Amino acid sequence: MLEDTGFVDIQIGDPVDTFGGATGEDKARAFEVCGYAFLARRP
Amino acid sequence: METSRPARDGRERRRRLTTSDLLVDPDALREQVRDKYREVAVDPHRTFHFHTGRPLAARIGYEGDAVDALPDRAVESFAGVGNPFSLRRLQPGERVVDVGSGAGFDSFIAAGQVGPEGAVVGVDMTAEMLKKSRATAEALGFAHVEFREGLAESLPIEHGWADAVISNGVINLCADKRAVFEEIRRALKPGGWLQFADIANGRPVPPEALRDIDLWTG
Numbered sequence: 001m002l003e004d005t006g007f008v009d010i011q012i013g014d015p016v017d018t019f020g021g022a023t024g025e026d027k028a029r030a031f032e033v034c035g036y037a038f039l040a041r042r043p
Numbered sequence: 044m045e046t047s048r049p050a051r052d053g054r055e056r057r058r059r060l061t062t063s064d065l066l067v068d069p070d071a072l073r074e075q076v077r078d079k080y081r082e083v084a085v086d087p088h089r090t091f092h093f094h095t096g097r098p099l100a101a102r103i104g105y106e107g108d109a110v111d112a113l114p115d116r117a118v119e120s121f122a123g124v125g126n127p128f129s130l131r132r133l134q135p136g137e138r139v140v141d142v143g144s145g146a147g148f149d150s151f152i153a154a155g156q157v158g159p160e161g162a163v164v165g166v167d168m169t170a171e172m173l174k175k176s177r178a179t180a181e182a183l184g185f186a187h188v189e190f191r192e193g194l195a196e197s198l199p200i201e202h203g204w205a206d207a208v209i210s211n212g213v214i215n216l217c218a219d220k221r222a223v224f225e226e227i228r229r230a231l232k233p234g235g236w237l238q239f240a241d242i243a244n245g246r247p248v249p250p251e252a253l254r255d256i257d258l259w260t261g
Contacts, residue, residue: 005224007237011130016103018124018242024092032245035103035125035212039238042231 002040013037066253069218073194076216077169080122084146084171087119095122100148103240104129109152117179120146120172123211125240133157137206140230141165142195142223142239143213147176147188153209154188165190166198196222200230207231210239 002010015034019025027033079091087095094102096119100110104126110118127149133139133156141150144165153163167173167190176190193199195210195217208227217223227237 001220001224002237005221006228007224013125013130016125018103019093020102022092022094023090027092030246031248033242034245035123035240035242037125037127037129037238037240039130039236042228042233042235042237 002038006042007040008043009039009041011039013039065218067218069196072216072218073168080145080169081171083120083122084169084175087146091122093122093124095120099123105152109155112155113148113151114179114182116175117146117151117183118148120175121148123149123240124215124242125211127209127211127238127240128152128156129240131207131236131238133161133207133209136160138204139163140198140200140205140208140227142198142208142210142227143167143216144176144190145169145172147172147179147190149209149211150176150188150190151179151183151185154185157187159187161187163188164200166193166195166200168192168194196226198226198230202229203232203235205230205232205235207236207238210241212241214239215241 013036015036018035019028019033083091083095097110100118100121122145133153135158137157138161139153139157141153141163144150144167147165150163150165157163165176173190173192180188191199195213196219208231214220214223
């Protein structure tokens, strides 16, 4: 979607276990939900 | 209803998606998000399904010195999902928009990176978050930080104003993500950076779950 909306030079960081130890952990684990950093540039 | 409007940068803008095109009703989702984050603003130490505050900032890789320098009220309602500064540090003098700024944590981190020659505008739709972030900015004496009421899909930002747009755990809570990215692109200067953190799932979520609005915020 970033490319579709005109962004370039897209980078994605390593996954972060955002929900580990929180009450939402089980649901997050079920769908392998992690946090990511994204970087993109408007040309 | 289908609406369209001419792009402010001359590009042909895609038509806005209608409610029936989207997985959930955008207005209903916004109300649910407001309810959830109102709680995070006024009662940040209760238990949520996500981490908050200083433990969360440490968990997702923020620089300790920058976080330690902030008062509790600037950090306690932080509920991000990653570090939008991990792939690119903001540069002194840059103009930054924080989409879904909440109680202002990322805006204050950004303010430290851009310095007094830069400017940071946080945008949020929740009154309690705006009240808290504005009071903290005043207490910190951050004259180069301001907070405006608005939506990610219609930012109260001049066309091409920003050198960088940051956001943290917000875009996944917007029903029309394409509209959000198009609006961020509008707010950026040519060559400007979008640096954000958000969640993504490694396994597919069942279609019925995607249309369950309660699961978007819980």
